[in-house]
Amino acid sequence: MAIVEMKKIRLFLYRSESSKVLESIQGIGAVEFIAVPEELALKKEEKEEFEFENASSKLDFAVSFLSSYTKEKASLKKMIEGDWVASTHKEAESLANSFPFISIVEEITKAEVSINVCKSRLKEIEAERETIKEWSFVSVPLSTLKTGKVKTFLLKGDAQNIQILESELKEEGVNTATESHGDRHHILAAEVDDMEGLSRRASMLKVEVVSLPDRDETVHEILARLDNDEREVNEKLEKTIAEVEKRAIDLPKIKILADYMHWKKEKHNLYSSSSYISRVSVFDGWVPAEKVKLLMETISSHTLSFEIEELPLEKDETPPVEIKNKGIVKPFESITRLYGLPGYNDIDPTMFLSAFFLVFFGLCLTDVGYGIFLAVILGLILFRYKLESGTKLLLTLLMFGGISAALVGLLFGGYLGINVELLPEWAKKVQKFDPIASPIPVLILSLVLGVVQVMFGLFLKILRDAKNGEMTQGLLDQGPWLLTFLSLIAWGLNKQGMLSGTPEYFIYAILISAGLIVVTQARKGEGVFGKIFKGVFSLYDSVGYFSDILSYSRILALGLATSALAFAVNLIAVLVRDMIPVIGPVIMVIILIVGHTFNVIVNVLGAFIHSARLQFVEFFSKFITGSGREFKPFKRKERYVTIER
Amino acid sequence: MEITFGLALVFAGAATASLLGFIGSTIGMGQAGQAAAAAVGEKPELFGKALLLQALPGSQGIYGLVGAFLILNFAGILGGDGAAVISTFEGLQYFIVSLPIGLAGLLSAVYQGRVSASGIVMIAKDETLTARAMIFSAMVETWAIFGFLISFILLTSI
Numbered sequence: 103m104a105i106v107e108m109k110k111i112r113l114f115l116y117r118s119e120s121s122k123v124l125e126s127i128q129g130i131g132a133v134e135f136i137a138v139p140e141e142l143a144l145k146k147e148e149k150e151e152f153e154f155e156n157a158s159s160k161l162d163f164a165v166s167f168l169s170s171y172t173k174e175k176a177s178l179k180k181m182i183e184g185d186w187v188a189s190t191h192k193e194a195e196s197l198a199n200s201f202p203f204i205s206i207v208e209e210i211t212k213a214e215v216s217i218n219v220c221k222s223r224l225k226e227i228e229a230e231r232e233t234i235k236e237w238s239f240v241s242v243p244l245s246t247l248k249t250g251k252v253k254t255f256l257l258k259g260d261a262q263n264i265q266i267l268e269s270e271l272k273e274e275g276v277n278t279a280t281e282s283h284g285d286r287h288h289i290l291a292a293e294v295d296d297m298e299g300l301s302r303r304a305s306m307l308k309v310e311v312v313s314l315p316d317r318d319e320t321v322h323e324i325l326a327r328l329d330n331d332e333r334e335v336n337e338k339l340e341k342t343i344a345e346v347e348k349r350a351i352d353l354p355k356i357k358i359l360a361d362y363m364h365w366k367k368e369k370h371n372l373y374s375s376s377s378y379i380s381r382v383s384v385f386d387g388w389v390p391a392e393k394v395k396l397l398m399e400t401i402s403s404h405t406l407s408f409e410i411e412e413l414p415l416e417k418d419e420t421p422p423v424e425i426k427n428k429g430i431v432k433p434f435e436s437i438t439r440l441y442g443l444p445g446y447n448d449i450d451p452t453m454f455l456s457a458f459f460l461v462f463f464g465l466c467l468t469d470v471g472y473g474i475f476l477a478v479i480l481g482l483i484l485f486r487y488k489l490e491s492g493t494k495l496l497l498t499l500l501m502f503g504g505i506s507a508a509l510v511g512l513l514f515g516g517y518l519g520i521n522v523e524l525l526p527e528w529a530k531k532v533q534k535f536d537p538i539a540s541p542i543p544v545l546i547l548s549l550v551l552g553v554v555q556v557m558f559g560l561f562l563k564i565l566r567d568a569k570n571g572e573m574t575q576g577l578l579d580q581g582p583w584l585l586t587f588l589s590l591i592a593w594g595l596n597k598q599g600m601l602s603g604t605p606e607y608f609i610y611a612i613l614i615s616a617g618l619i620v621v622t623q624a625r626k627g628e629g630v631f632g633k634i635f636k637g638v639f640s641l642y643d644s645v646g647y648f649s650d651i652l653s654y655s656r657i658l659a660l661g662l663a664t665s666a667l668a669f670a671v672n673l674i675a676v677l678v679r680d681m682i683p684v685i686g687p688v689i690m691v692i693i694l695i696v697g698h699t700f701n702v703i704v705n706v707l708g709a710f711i712h713s714a715r716l717q718f719v720e721f722f723s724k725f726i727t728g729s730g731r732e733f734k735p736f737k738r739k740e741r742y743v744t745i746e747r
Numbered sequence: 748m749e750i751t752f753g754l755a756l757v758f759a760g761a762a763t764a765s766l767l768g769f770i771g772s773t774i775g776m777g778q779a780g781q782a783a784a785a786a787v788g789e790k791p792e793l794f795g796k797a798l799l800l801q802a803l804p805g806s807q808g809i810y811g812l813v814g815a816f817l818i819l820n821f822a823g824i825l826g827g828d829g830a831a832v833i834s835t836f837e838g839l840q841y842f843i844v845s846l847p848i849g850l851a852g853l854l855s856a857v858y859q860g861r862v863s864a865s866g867i868v869m870i871a872k873d874e875t876l877t878a879r880a881m882i883f884s885a886m887v888e889t890w891a892i893f894g895f896l897i898s899f900i901l902l903t904s905i
Binding site: 440539540541542545653655656658659660662663666667669670673704707708711712714715718719 | 799802805806809810812813816817820825878879881882885886889892893895896899900903
């Protein structure tokens, strides 16, 4: 409901007991530890390596390695819930004592090395085979090619260039003989000693002198040996992979241990960099005020010798921010967090934006069918699956949005783009707006919502200032603007004949409130001219308010886009049914399903983003001044595991 | 259906509204797609989020499509009895209707594509910023929405 009050505390513990106590503090996740100021000139614990450092990083490696070898099929449940392992701290603790994870992790590391060796050997074999295959017609052992007086060269190049090479050699009195196999492969036998010279000469003619490994085997024999090697390596690889896949059954346990060791490591790092004086460790940190009691209880269940002292805030120091909301407002925290948390001295906007967001979302989607579809699908997912808390909140929010869209759809006659004329009598009765035939009333409705939200934002700014003991400033800054808005509204109503009274009086009210703006803002200027300038110039803010309010017209446009697109889908479907004989109706149904699904997805995305944007840009800017640093308590981080309490 | 110059102008309007939007979305999604491909090459797990950001500059194409449908529908060509008679002056009005949505859609989609591309670079650095990257991109879309709105209001006033 609000921004959580934070206390800055200093905790004293016996050094011998602090590691154990820190572990239990980690369990409740209520404290964010910060560095103890250096002025206190405390000693620092010597930073020592965590004994399971190696095991911890190897466990992380094992998780990612085994995850790619699990044989479990990707189920719908997994896709929705994510690959979490549910566990308890107790289970993790007993696993760490009973499960031989060190040897298993070693085994996995070895398997990984072996798999990599096998894979690179397979690549080598493939490469060797590629180079040698094309010379399979050479029937003598390769090592005999270069022995004796007559040497045999394997040449690759155009036949005519080979002829040139041969004739050049002949001119020099060298005896040669050639044999061609196909257009590119040639064998040249020549009585030469200078082999390099020949290669050079050949390369000038774009002929490559191929040198094959100097083995006592023929090409055929080498190929057979490579095949054999390949078979062996493949067998070994398959065996290793099968072992790893068998090991993957232990993946959940290894995940639990990986997290457990990570918690241990974080606790160790915190302790091993902490400060102390003689036998006492000193820790500074932030605690939500409501959790101080829980913290004391937790510590006292381990030791009675401790002390917690509340520290005053230093100048310009602001506590970290955490927001807390209950019940149906809670899901709207997703919107606030999307923007980033408000400053510590601000008001938590969650509760105030919730109603606006719901209405805007509904107006942007404006369809009974789509709304019900969204609400039912998300409702089923939420009911059926266990979700991570952030996702759960977001989906709940969208489910509410679906309900809102269905209700707005009733008022606007939005039924999957079907013409209301074709609907039963009751549907026509509940319909109050027809955005396609007469969009102007809906435009006015959108702008009115804008005026309401902008004014509400100004009002919240007064509340915010009051919370910080600056109520007078708040009233002076926002009050005249609120008055201006009110008198403008009254004038408008009077013009429309909805409010009786002499028109001049309303004009006077507007002028007086505008005058008040000038007078109150003038206090911020320096000197007479400065004051006049500041005061008059502040009227320029009205341009900002004007454009803010106009921005709400997007509500009409997005709602229109949904109904128009739904209408277009139906139109195309009907056209197709009439155009294509026999299977026309089938294709019509397919177009309807695909088209409407697409429309829901696109417009839910649009409705969400733009409803959120109206909160961030038009609403928050009126009363949120700072941006808060999120409260990040020291806790058991859930990376692979969800802890059940 | 009697083919008149007015009718041809209505067709030109529908074609303009949709084509400009399509061109804009093509350029925008293309640009965002290049950034997405680069980011996903480094971090394959970003595929879903990058795809979402790439999809954002696609709305202008959709608005154009909807605009074209509405123009044809209001002129009585689609869904009507097919006996629409449209004067040259009326046809010109239908053509003008296509301009706000078409031009605003074209330009905003191109620039939204650029913001989306930068947003994809942003989430490649820090995945938790996806929602904010989407908001940045959606800010540009505002002008396409207003273009659509004005076109629609013009259409209803013919």
